Amino acid sequence: DAGVIQSPRHEVTEMGQEVTLRCKPISGHNSLFWYRQTMMRGLELLIYFNNNVPIDDSGMPEDRFSAKMPNASFSTLKIQPSEPRDSAVYFCASSPSTSNPDTQYFGPGTRLTVL
Amino acid sequence: SQQGEEDPQALSIQEGENATMNCSYKTSINNLQWYRQNSGRGLVHLILIRSNEREKHSGRLRVTLDTSKKSSSLLITASRAADTASYFCATDDSYNTDKLIFGTGTRLQVFP
Numbered sequence: 001d002a003g004v005i006q007s008p009r010h011e012v013t014e015m016g017q018e019v020t021l022r023c024k025p026i027s028g029h030n031s032l033f034w035y036r037q038t039m040m041r042g043l044e045l046l047i048y049f050n051n052n053v054p055i056d057d058s059g060m061p062e063d064r065f066s067a068k069m070p071n072a073s074f075s076t077l078k079i080q081p082s083e084p085r086d087s088a089v090y091f092c093a094s095s096p097s098t099s100n101p102d103t104q105y106f107g108p109g110t111r112l113t114v115l
Numbered sequence: 116s117q118q119g120e121e122d123p124q125a126l127s128i129q130e131g132e133n134a135t136m137n138c139s140y141k142t143s144i145n146n147l148q149w150y151r152q153n154s155g156r157g158l159v160h161l162i163l164i165r166s167n168e169r170e171k172h173s174g175r176l177r178v179t180l181d182t183s184k185k186s187s188s189l190l191i192t193a194s195r196a197a198d199t200a201s202y203f204c205a206t207d208d209s210y211n212t213d214k215l216i217f218g219t220g221t222r223l224q225v226f227p
Contacts, residue, residue, distance in 0.1 A: 004157070033214070043158075043203065043217040055213060091157055103148065104215060106157030 002026075004107035006092050012113045018080040021110045024073055025094030033104060034067055034077050035091040043091075049075065082114045119204045119218025127224040134191040136221040138204030139184075145207050147180055148215065149189050152201045161189075161202075196227045 005024040013019055025032045033048040047057040049069045057067070064083070069075040079086055089109045095102040122137045138147070146165045150158040164171045164180045164187070171178045177190040191198055201222045205215040 031213070042219050045214055045216070048214055050213065093157075103160045103163065104158075106159070108157050109155075 004092055004094055004105055006090075006107035006110050008110060009108060010111045010113075012115065013082055014115050015083055016081045017114075018078065019082045019086075019112060019114075021077040021090050021092075021112070023075045023077070023092030023107060025075070025092070026105055027073065028096065029094035029105070030072075030097050031095045031102070032069060032075050033093040033095075034075070035093065036088045037091060037109070038088045046077070079112075082112075084114045087112055087114050119206055119216065121202070121204060121218045121221040123221060124219070125222045125224070127226065128194055130194060130196055130225055130227050132194055132225075134194050134198070134223055134225070136189045136202050136223070138187045138189070138218050140187075140204070140206045140218075141185065142206075142208065144182070147178075147187050148205045149176075149178060149187075150203045150205060150217070152203065152220070154200070158203065191223075194223075194225045196225050199223060199225045 004026055007022045031050050034046040035043050036046055037043045044059055046059045047067045048055055052069045065079055067077045089111050091106050091109045093104040093106045095104045119138045119140045128134055144166055146163055148163045149161045151161055152158045162173045162176055162178050164178050166182055175192045180187045201220045203220045204218045
């Protein structure tokens with residue numbers, strides 16, 4: 001199994017530009033999670049999906065952030081417009097089910113730098 | 116907000132020594148997990164301990180859980196240079212068991 005796949009691995013963009021991060025979860029996993037990691041705030045859950053449906057987006061910082069999961073094998077996290085404070089490593093994780101929470105499998109992350 | 120606080124924030128030891136990391140959390144939990152993160156990589160699940168368990172072993176890892184003190188410890192015995200990484204505890208939320216809340220992490224450096 002290829003594991004959770006994220007793209008791009010690195011993204012450098014200028015303030016105001018739109019950024020789209022992509023994630024392919026492990027096949028057969030029902031839950032997908034988006035996290036952001038920074039030195040100051042640690043690992044924060046942004047949003048998670050169960051069976052492609054967004055369940056909890058309370059961690060999404062503001063309206064500039066949006067996430068979609070059009071099917072079981074693909075999700076996107078979009079930031080528009082991007083700001084320097086969005087610079088972080090963004091992780092996608094998936095798990096087989098939401099029963100009592102299951103082990104999560106993390107992707108390699110996307111390192112975003114907003115200039 | 117973060118549920119868990121790891122202690123110490125950083126730990127440096129020699130190969131062969133044992134490493135102990137502690138995690139404290141705030142609310143009731145159903146289970147607690149430990150994850151490892153190598154530099155520049157995603158987190159990798161190590162071990163899960165349920166709230167009705169007090170101790171669990173996996174290879175060189177030993178995890179304890181004290182729900183009365185809301186704390187857990189991770190012991191790595193006979194450490195190796197390859198154990199160098201950050202270690203995070205993660206707890207579920209008793210009000211919303213679908214998601215994990217990660218602690219602040221302990222950075223472990225094992226010198227050969």
